[in-house]
Amino acid sequence: MNRILGIDFGDKRIGIAVSDVLGFGAHGIGTVINKNSASTMAEISKMLKEYQPEKIVVGMPKNMDGTLGFRAEATEEFIKKLSEIYSGEIVRWDERLTTVGATRFLNETNTRGKKRKNVIDTVSACLILEGYLQTIKN
Numbered sequence: 001m002n003r004i005l006g007i008d009f010g011d012k013r014i015g016i017a018v019s020d021v022l023g024f025g026a027h028g029i030g031t032v033i034n035k036n037s038a039s040t041m042a043e044i045s046k047m048l049k050e051y052q053p054e055k056i057v058v059g060m061p062k063n064m065d066g067t068l069g070f071r072a073e074a075t076e077e078f079i080k081k082l083s084e085i086y087s088g089e090i091v092r093w094d095e096r097l098t099t100v101g102a103t104r105f106l107n108e109t110n111t112r113g114k115k116r117k118n119v120i121d122t123v124s125a126c127l128i129l130e131g132y133l134q135t136i137k138n
Helices: 037-051 070-085 098-108 113-137
Strands: 004-008 013-019 026-033 055-060 089-094
Touching (some): 004 113, 013 037, 013 113, 055 070, 055 113
Antiparallel strands (some): 004 013
């Protein structure tokens, strides 16, 4: 199995995670500051070249009732730009409650302040990717 990239898209920051080569788990590889389209895509392109994923899993923000809201529209725009630099499969993954899970994890590890702000999106990307990996294993 080749690597899979997980992405948690946000207006200010984009968390990035990658699977191990066997697909057992995910680990964070960083957060991209979402300044503008060109610089954001250049940073992501570097990660694509380094990890050469077979697919990308992007967290799709859904409302609790399963409908898509305004955040999903922004995510779809991001996916459209991502598909211009990546020719592989892009999977949309329900990311409901991943930020809650990431917050809980950071609370348990006593991660506070500026460090918390810098890693919450990466932790969310890990949770998105781990959820996807668990599903394809079953």
